[in-house]
Amino acid sequence: MIKKSTKFFVRLCDKYLPDAYLFAIVLTAATFILCLIFTNAGPMGTLMAMGDGIWNLLSFTCQMVTIMVFGYAFAKTAAVEKALKWICDKVHTPAQAYFVTSFMAAVFSLLCWVSGLICGAFIAKELGKRVKGIHFPLLVAAAYSGFLVFQLGFTGSVSLLVATPGNWAEPMVGLIPISETMFAPWNIFLAVVIGLIVIPYLMTRMAPDKDEIVELEPNAFAEPVFESQKDKKSMNPNERMENSYFFNLLLGSGLSIYLIIYFVKGGELTINSTNLIFMVLGILLTPTPIEYVKRCIEGAATTGGVIMQFPLYASIQGMMLSTGLASVIAGWFVAISTAVTFPVWSFISAGIINMFIPSGGGQWAVQGPIMLEAAKELGADVARTAMAVAYGDNWTNMIQPFWALPLLAICNMKAKDIMGYLVLVLFVSGILFGGVLLLWPY
Secondary structure (H helix, E strand, O other): OHHHHHHHHHHHHHHHOOOHHHHHHHHHHHHHHHHHHHOOOHHHHHHHHHHHHOOOOHHHHHHHHHHHHHHHHHHOOHHHHHHHHHHHHOOOOHHHHHHHHHHHHHHHHHHOHHHHHHHHHHHHHHHHHHOOOOOHHHHHHHHHHHHHHHHHOOOOHHHHHHOOOOOOOHHHHOOOOHHHOOOOHHHHHHHHHHHHHHHHHHHHOOOOOHHHOOOOOOOOOOOOOOOOOOOHHHOOHHHHHHOOHHHHHHHHHHHHHHHHHHHHOOOOOOHHHHHHHHHHHHHHHOOOHHHHHHHHHHHHOOOHHHHHHHHHHHHHHHHHHHHOHHHHHHHHHHHOOOOOOHHHHHHHHHHHHHOOOOOHHHHHHHHHHHHHHHHHHHOOOHHHHHHHHHHHHHHHHHHOOOOOHHHHHHHOOOHHHHHHHHHHHHHHHHHHHHHHHHHOOO
16 A cells, blocks of 8 residues: 555656756746735735845855755764764665664754754665665655654754744743643654654655666765875975864864853854854864865755755745735634644644745744734644644655755755655654644643
């Protein structure tokens, strides 16, 4: 049953799902039309919202490009490759590879969402090269499936935001401590069951028949050959500097001291601090400055998709926000809800809105006030409602290529190669998310 369903969705995506860039263009056009139908913005108002919003994610685009470059350089260091190879040494069959890749990607995503994408991609690449008879598109899908639970973990944007003094929701519902969101029993249950058990197992059941398996080619991801290092006695002064670990140690140590002070003073794990951590670790674990430069240049080659597509998603977000379309969609679900069903409808509406606003922070800023105010009026649990919106944001990421772009670039895959497998992940996880939100006792 699972294999037949998987085949259907894989063929469907292969036939009809365009390249991720074209997907973004189609989604932009669809958003424009929906704004005309359901809001009073009009053609010119919607067009202006589209143009005004196109650079609203410029800072975030730069952050994502940076994490791809520094994350790549960090993952290519000898120490990290040794650790990843140690994990991969325990894997001997395709089924084990699918399970371990999904499991480890979920673990890293729960710890830090960025590491889930980067480390998951490199585990997939390593296992794809090692394990015979493995279907590489499914392995990459397994790596991305771990991202499904990042909002349930330590860097979940919604749970951290509503617990932060001075956040915009505090005057409305007060502070919601992480004991009622991130560390609530039902959230921990979902993180373990979905991220570490059900989805990794599901990936093992999707493997295609032997005649349909697409393995990595022998020369895939071939390592670049660096020039042999000269004997230090024959080096020019500039070459000695380029090949001296002293300069990496000097810069890395200084930035490490800064990071220690930053976290001791209460600094949070943000995209910027995570970027800096990857940068520092990469510098300290790379033997020479010139090798680190070359690794970063390699990583930069994977960032084209992000640079091309994120402005389109920014324009979509601009239209959703400025015209009020996101509020309209959220309002539909509020109208049909009760105190008991409201978290489930919040989850479903968030999943729909996430297709147009895949940035969790941006979506929460739009949808959060509507849902929290409605939860108060209906007598619904505000903590569960907040996490329901976060779950919805995670949920439809499985069929929205926005967040998959870094991983796809690292693995040299297209969105249509993996989305067929992730449709089934969407269905199964949706039942689990919705069931717990509806049935778990208050």
